[in-house]
Amino acid sequence: MAGRGEVPDFVEALARGLDVLACFDPGHRTMTLTEVATAADLARPTARRLLLTLAELGFVRPVGGAFTLAPPVLTLGMAYVGALGLWDAARPHLEALVRQTGESSSISQLDGPDIVYVARVSVPKLITVRVEVGTRFPAVRTSQGKVLLAALTPAELAATLALPSRAGLPDAPTPTAADLDVVLTEVRARGWALADEELAPGVRSVAVPVRDGAGAVRAAMNVTVHAAETSLERLLAEHLPRLQRAAGEVSADWARWQRRAAAAPPAADTAAGTATDTATDTAGGTAAGTLEGTAAG
Secondary structure (H helix, E strand, C coil), X not given: CCCCCCCCCCCHHHHHHHHHHHHCECCECEEEHHHHHHHCCCCHHHHHHHHHHHHHHCCEEEECCEEEXXXXXXXXXXXXXXXXXXXXXXXXXXXXXXXXXXXXXXXXXXXXXXXXXXXXXXXXXXXCCCCCCCCEEEHHHCHHHHXXXXXXXXXXXXXXXXXXXXXXXXXXXXXXXXXXXXXXXHHHHHCCEEEECCCCCCEEEEEEEEECCCCCEEEEEEEEEECXXXXXXXXXXXXXXXXXXXXXXXHHHHHHHHHHHHHCCCCCEECCEECCCCCXXXXXXXXCCCCCCCCCC
């Protein structure tokens, strides 16, 4: 992986440290030094130094002869969620939507050819796919992904789909460029997208856009159901209108949050030094913890 930076100031050591953190996932909760070195394509001595540094910083901790992520690593992801403001705007509307539908609801953003979950409120149901904040899935196989891909220009879409997925799912048939163009054209025309057991058996979902203060599609919001419990007709007739209203309210509240954030004066240095607010609202556990529900998409 050495030498991958394209700018003169690229810090390879930092990139390698992030590679080490990225090795851990639901399928690799605890890893030995050798496993980390292999997964990150690093020499064992380099991997060892990085792991010991990350342990000193509190991001990983030793477990016997192996390592696992430690809670402080959450601050890395939650800093993004908190700075974005989307969770603050979305939370009450997600919770209200879940109460109305009795189904799980999530918000995702596009990261290359994948969607990444940034907010979720779930209900306890039999699941076929594990879902948590930070989970990623191939965009073309999810309703949220189709909404986000439909918002791209042709050049942006081509560049995005040319990138490799980092979702870690087994390979599956993907639509041809012509078939995907038809799907995305329909999504743009009607304003919502459907995924019917494309991600996994039994997982059915519908998604709509979430817009920022400028009206640009910045995220997608969905309702997910189990195909054996909820028909397509009910999903579209009952849940979709509620989802559209909720997403509109999220977009409006997010736009107001962005205006307030833009108008807020920069933090001033005090006599004791620069004050830094690092508090993160994780009440309810839905934005920061592991969440499991019906499934995603």
